[in-house]
Amino acid sequence: MFPDFNRWSLPLLILVIQGLVFVVLLLSRYFRKRQLSDLFLGLILLLTCYSQTCYTFGFTGWYDEFRTTKINYFLINTGVAIAPLIYLYIKSVTASNFKFKKSYWWHFALAFTFINYHLGIYIYDALQPGFENIQNGVLKIELDEAYIQSIVGYIETPFILVYLAFTFQLFYSYRKKIIQYFSNTYKLELNWILSFLILFSLLFLYGTIQDIIGSTYMDLGYEQRWWLNFLTAIITLYAGIKGYFTDTTKLNKLDFSFSPKTIGIPEETDKIDSKPYSESELESVTQLMEIEKAYLNPELNLSDLAKMAKLTRGQLSEVINSGFGKNFNDFVNEYRVEACKTMLKADKHQQLSLLGIAQECGFNSKATFNRVFKKLTNSSPTEYLKTQLN
Incomplete structure (x- = not known):
């Protein structure tokens, strides 16, 4: 029976719907107030919800009901876009008078490369005879699943790791600045952002270990991999809720640009x-x-x-x-x-x-x-x- 709302599909479906609600709220506020942090956080939530579609649809019986679905062509590795978005989100919240520069588009070069690649193999396979009667075409099976997905895994892991390192560095630099500027910092410390970064890092570690186990020691099925998607949805939704209800506009108006000669305390x-x-x-x-x-x-x-x-x-x-x-x-x-x-x-x-x-x-x-x-x-x-x- 389709759709099948069971203990696997229903939690993901609920989280995806809640995530999409906050996507609408954040993007609506962005178009009203033009606060770039809302745009970045809305896109993070949107991509997270998008990445859940494979498992959500799968557990509802989509693949059994629609045996010729082409959804696999559009399940792009969203991590290469989410990691730069998290970095830019933290930057937009903590930097003074943040503006999006043209050079920032380079952060998404790898993501756009993956999108063009997926579109390319889809167009090629779609032009082959009998494509409408199958789920995956020749390039999807013989190129993408046979070689490219493994290669992408080796690229995506260090890519996300580098962005996490830069993001933590950016956040702690902000923490150092506010103690030079404010006497009461508790409301400005953005502890929920630090919690989100730590939890996201743990998810990244969990996902990396899961991929190593799945490719080296044993084949992990959908049910074993479900937990990573479930936890990712919860943690990202937490960030969306906190980001939407926390007013960070005051921070964006601050000016940390002064450069005193002595920031630290002289030792001698x-x-x-x-x-x-x-x-x-x-x-x-x-x-x-x-x-x-x-x-x-x-x-x-x-x-x-x-x-x-x-x-x-x-x-x-x-x-x-x-x-x-x-x-x-x-x-x-x-x-x-x-x-x-x-x-x-x-x-x-x-x-x-x-x-x-x-x-x-x-x-x-x-x-x-x-x-x-x-x-x-x-x-x-x-x-x-x-x-x-x-």
Whole structure:
């Protein structure tokens, strides 16, 4: 009976339909707002849904009902397109004022090569007598399945691996930038993107091991290979949901283009002959933090403090990195933690919760407060409070 909705076909079908719903939502928003991250994520979801068609249709009985279907000609290795799309998606979310350059089309050169190849063998086989009565023609069987699919596997694996490496590098570079720019980074850390990248990498590893086992040790059937498709659909749908409901437009408007001379902390300060800042600049920043308590603003960033100090962002970054020996994030949060400790010693926890105290001192989330407090005091806020009470 066709279609056969069973324990194999139904989960994939549901996930594909849900994925397509988010494809429509993301692409619709792209055409309204022209946010390239929506376009990239929508295409990632679309290609993932497309790659599930073989297994979804197969388990519904499509191949039994339509024995001359030509779907195999169009089951292209989507990984060579998905990997560059993930890279460009992360870049479009984390880069300042991201624009799609003509040179970026080269990322998809291999994908377009595969598409043209599949179209070529389909056109050739379609021109052969009796093609309408069979599922796969001569080139599909004697060229594609006999040789090309194996060769493509050797090309696709290192290709995806390289893109994963570049994508992780891009993401961690962004993480390094935000601690030089923001005092509260929790909402900007995009932990869900990191989770997605890790899960996608595990899927890639799973798929590679599966291919090795299937080609070397034993023949894996559709049911054994079903799990990879199922997990891929779930993980990509997770990224689609998070990407659609997370507002990343603020990040795209940021400008990380300033280049302070000293990004890191000098290891041997006694060897530095000339300071990259003046004593008056150091005093001005100190006054802003200790007297005017600029750190109490939870949205304080490098630009805000630079304006208050009448410095450029580059100059302020020099003062903080070289003068105080810290990055911007640690510099501001040390003042906040000290303010929290002062309030705890003054028994303010009897009127306010720990979160309330944290917010009074400039933190904007419990997660940031707990993490920063433990980093700077080697104890959690609760543990610190207990030591004060004792």
